[in-house]
Amino acid sequence: MPTLLHLDSSADLDRGRSRALTAAFADAWRARGADYTVVYRDLQSDPLPHLETAALHWPEGARPAGAIVPAAAAALQQEIIDELLAADVLLVGAPLYNYTVPSTLKAWLDRVHVPGVLTPAEPGGAQPLAGRPAVVAVTRGGTYDDGTATAGWDHGSPVLSIILGNAFGMEVRIVTASATLAERLPAMAALRDRAAAEFDAAAATLRSLAREVG
Numbered sequence: 168m169p170t171l172l173h174l175d176s177s178a179d180l181d182r183g184r185s186r187a188l189t190a191a192f193a194d195a196w197r198a199r200g201a202d203y204t205v206v207y208r209d210l211q212s213d214p215l216p217h218l219e220t221a222a223l224h225w226p227e228g229a230r231p232a233g234a235i236v237p238a239a240a241a242a243l244q245q246e247i248i249d250e251l252l253a254a255d256v257l258l259v260g261a262p263l264y265n266y267t268v269p270s271t272l273k274a275w276l277d278r279v280h281v282p283g284v285l286t287p288a289e290p291g292g293a294q295p296l297a298g299r300p301a302v303v304a305v306t307r308g309g310t311y312d313d314g315t316a317t318a319g320w321d322h323g324s325p326v327l328s329i330i331l332g333n334a335f336g337m338e339v340r341i342v343t344a345s346a347t348l349a350e351r352l353p354a355m356a357a358l359r360d361r362a363a364a365e366f367d368a369a370a371a372t373l374r375s376l377a378r379e380v381g
């Protein structure tokens with residue numbers, strides 16, 4: 168039973184563009200067959216708490232001496248990690264908020280990025296998610312083109328690429344739609360055609376990825 172873990176983190180429950188993009192992927196995934204399953208987690212509607220203690224960054228047995236980890240917090244962390252381990256494909260909706268990922272998505276990353284569990288604690292250590300596809304739909308209000316003043320200001324995509332790709336060894340595909348605020352902001356009106364074209368291209372890429380991965 169191929170399983171997709173679908174995460175959304177946009178705080179815009181009605182008009183979020185990343186939600187529309189991840190839905191395009193998930194719909195195409197489901198269309199592959201009745202056994203193509205989706206496990207859905209909405210990090211905005213059902214937020215994870217911030218880490219209760221830094222000791223949760225380490226697995227049991229590698230935590231600092233005397234560290235106290237509430238049992239409920241450890242159980243929640245295990246549930247989130249198990250959910251990711253059970254997924255054949257990970258799908259993440261990741262809007263750019265203040266030049267990085269939404270804090271709700273960061274809370275999820277803080278739960279799953281545990282050295283020695285999903286990422287090697289030492290060279291040659293286990294990487295149980297190695298090679299699994301991770302598809303990220305990034306939406307950004309502005310533009311961050313090479314050669315412009317804002318190039319390199321998107322610090323959200325690199326975080327996801329480093330944790331999912333470098334640390335977990337997943338095959339990361341980041342699909343981006345920029346200038347999403349052009350529709351609403353008169354000052355960005357000149358970018359409306361570009362924004363629409365980027366969104367349509369991103370949706371098409373995601374639909375086609377959903378038919379290939381996993």
Ligand SMILES: Cc1cc2nc3c(=O)[nH]c(=O)nc-3n(C[C@H](O)[C@H](O)[C@H](O)COP(=O)(O)O)c2cc1C
Binds near residue numbers: 179266267306
């Ligand atoms: C709290 C907040 C912070 C934002 N910060 C940025 C930003 O730093 N850069 C940017 O390009 N757009 C920023 N935006 C605009 C969003 O990236 C844009 O509206 C995007 O489409 C949001 O994703 P969504 O449509 O999936 O909700 C911000 C929006 C919000 C709500």
